[in-house]
Amino acid sequence: MQNKQHLYNLLLHLADNDLILGQRLSEWCGHGPALEQDIALSNIALDLIGQAEMWFQYAQSLGINDKNQDQLAFARNEWEYKNVLLVEYPNTDFGYTIVRQFFYDIFHKLILTELKESADTQIAAIAAKSIKEVDYHLKFSSEWLIRLGDGTELSHQKIQTAVNELCDFANELFLPTESESIMAKAGIGYELEPLRSVWIDEVQNILKIATIDAPDKEGHQKGGKNGIHSEYFGHLLSEMQFLQRAYPNLSW
Amino acid sequence: MNKAEWPLWEVFIRSKNGLSHKHVGSLHAPDSEIALENARDVYTRRNEGPSIWVVESKNIFATDPADNDMLFETAKNKIYRHPSFYDIPKEVKNI
Numbered sequence: 001m002q003n004k005q006h007l008y009n010l011l012l013h014l015a016d017n018d019l020i021l022g023q024r025l026s027e028w029c030g031h032g033p034a035l036e037q038d039i040a041l042s043n044i045a046l047d048l049i050g051q052a053e054m055w056f057q058y059a060q061s062l063g064i065n066d067k068n069q070d071q072l073a074f075a076r077n078e079w080e081y082k083n084v085l086l087v088e089y090p091n092t093d094f095g096y097t098i099v100r101q102f103f104y105d106i107f108h109k110l111i112l113t114e115l116k117e118s119a120d121t122q123i124a125a126i127a128a129k130s131i132k133e134v135d136y137h138l139k140f141s142s143e144w145l146i147r148l149g150d151g152t153e154l155s156h157q158k159i160q161t162a163v164n165e166l167c168d169f170a171n172e173l174f175l176p177t178e179s180e181s182i183m184a185k186a187g188i189g190y191e192l193e194p195l196r197s198v199w200i201d202e203v204q205n206i207l208k209i210a211t212i213d214a215p216d217k218e219g220h221q222k223g224g225k226n227g228i229h230s231e232y233f234g235h236l237l238s239e240m241q242f243l244q245r246a247y248p249n250l251s252w
Numbered sequence: 253m254n255k256a257e258w259p260l261w262e263v264f265i266r267s268k269n270g271l272s273h274k275h276v277g278s279l280h281a282p283d284s285e286i287a288l289e290n291a292r293d294v295y296t297r298r299n300e301g302p303s304i305w306v307v308e309s310k311n312i313f314a315t316d317p318a319d320n321d322m323l324f325e326t327a328k329n330k331i332y333r334h335p336s337f338y339d340i341p342k343e344v345k346n347i
Contacts, residue, residue: 034258036279036290043293140289147282 015055149210
């Protein structure tokens with residue numbers, strides 16, 4: 001495989017993480033626990049979908065195939081999406097949504113910080129633009145994690161349950177694909193392994209403030225990065241893709 | 253956390269540096285930090301400005317409309333207090 005194909009794979013992986021989490025968050029629109037949080041979650045969803053769009057645009061511009069950015073976002077099959085399993089996990093409740101967001105935000109910020117220094121100037125520019133938004137996402141999710149974890153008995157229990165469940169999906173964040181490894185060596189991507197301990201430290205710092213126990217287990221859920229998704233994913237796609245499947249190339 | 257227990261906050265936004273903060277609306281939040289985040293999310297989505305103040309509504313004290321005659325009516329016939337007898341140079345903005 002040529003480097004260009006690996007670059008393309010990396011860009012799709014970055015785009016898919018943002019797109020799928022953005023889709024999940026937008027399911028909250030109109031259902032948020034309070035109007036203010038409803039708008040906040042929709043804002044974050046829009047930020048992520050906007051970032052996905054930038055990655056898709058760049059991927060499209062490589063000219064690997066004739067798929068445009070809309071087709072990349074809305075007309076691929078399940079196994080062609082390369083997002084991590086964490087971001088497709090169902091919203092479940094506000095606690096799960098906040099924990100999922102918090103886990104992803106810390107990870108997202110770490111890789112964008114690496115990508116800001118990428119030898120590929122386009123990637124560096126997109127990362128520099130995105131990281132300001134992600135700083136806010138992380139502030140939002142950590143503030144809520146702390147308040148709910150260190151809140152009432154019920155909110156504490158709900159956050160602890162979500163942390164115990166979702167930490168199963170953390171390990172996959174740091175398992176590099178072939179394309180990620182090759183792009184890292186080329187100075188374009190990021191090395192995942194060194195980020196793992198940084199991620200664990202940062203997560204544990206906030207969990208401690210939130211009076212939540214950090215589960216001591218190695219997450220075993222993986223597959224999304226290679227296109228092997230959870231049973232929830234097909235349902236997510238059917239909703240997200242419906243319009244483009246029913247009316248191909250429809251635009252505003 | 254029950255939303256009914258969240259206090260009400262008044263939101264003030266400075267539309268640009270040099271101008272004063274203006275009241276733009278209110279929202280519910282459990283504390284000042286979240287109130288600022290909520291204000292950012294609800295009231296600054298369209299570039300409304302670079303600075304936000306939030307004040308818990310219970311800390312704002314208002315005049316009683318029943319006192320309006322006593323407080324405000326008396327100023328109305330004192331037109332000489334208004335700076336409307338001066339020509340304002342075109343260059344002066346924001347008055």
